[in-house]
Amino acid sequence: MRKVIVYSSVHHGNTEKLVKSIAEECQVDLIDAVKQPDADLSSYDTIGFASGIYFSKFHQSILGFAEKNLPDDKGVFLICTYGGSANYKSIEQILGKKHSTAIGKFGCKGYDTFGPFKLVGGIAKGHPDEKDIKNAVEFVKGL
Template sequence: MKTLIVYASVHHQNTQEVAKVMAEELGADLVLAAKAHPDTVMTYDLIGFGSGIYYLKFHKTLLQFIAGLSTVAGKQAFVFSTSGGGGTERHAAVKEQLVNRGFAIVGDFACKGWDTWGPFKLVGGTNKGQPNEEDLKAARMFARGLKEKYA
């Protein structure tokens, strides 16, 4: 299965670390949303969409990328993020857009990421050191699960 990961990571490259581990495990191509053309997804079977969370949303470059996607058939997608909170709550809007474009969602992954946004800056940030070894191991296991099931 040909796999692509499209991502945005502008704060501390937290999401990039996760994306790299997943790409390694899946043998996926890795591209920044800001540098990719939506038509690129057409040559892949499984596509991962990942971003840090900024003001409760995925980064605008990834949202713009998704907005530019055509309707697809027979393609699978997974969604991942890093954030201060570390949960998957903010994935819903993105998954809905992907489903509306014909993607089947096959997984979600989220973990905490070092955050020096706003007041956290004054105390050296929160989640310092994250994603840590454990987070990256979880990301690798998530990707391995996808590989075993879909690759």
């Protein structure tokens, strides 16, 4: 069963830290949506989308990638890192248009220095930590 994670990790590398650990332990291919905005996903059985949360949405590069490249009727899992709270609505709307189903969701805190958080040195310092990474790997293994 072939799995891929399409990810975007823009500010502090929080999401990239998670997906690289997952790829090492779970034999999952990785596609960086910023560096490779087009890819054929049709040969994958399961597709993951991973992103930090920006203004309550997945990163625009992920949303654009999914809109353009996600084949219809695929099982999809979602991973996010966040300073405030997890929010999957933006990507779930695209899944609905593509007749795809979210087969699982994982979220964890990620170091965040956006906007006013910068004034206090950021929030969720040290995240994702080893426990977060272990939980992300277990999430993907359990799919």
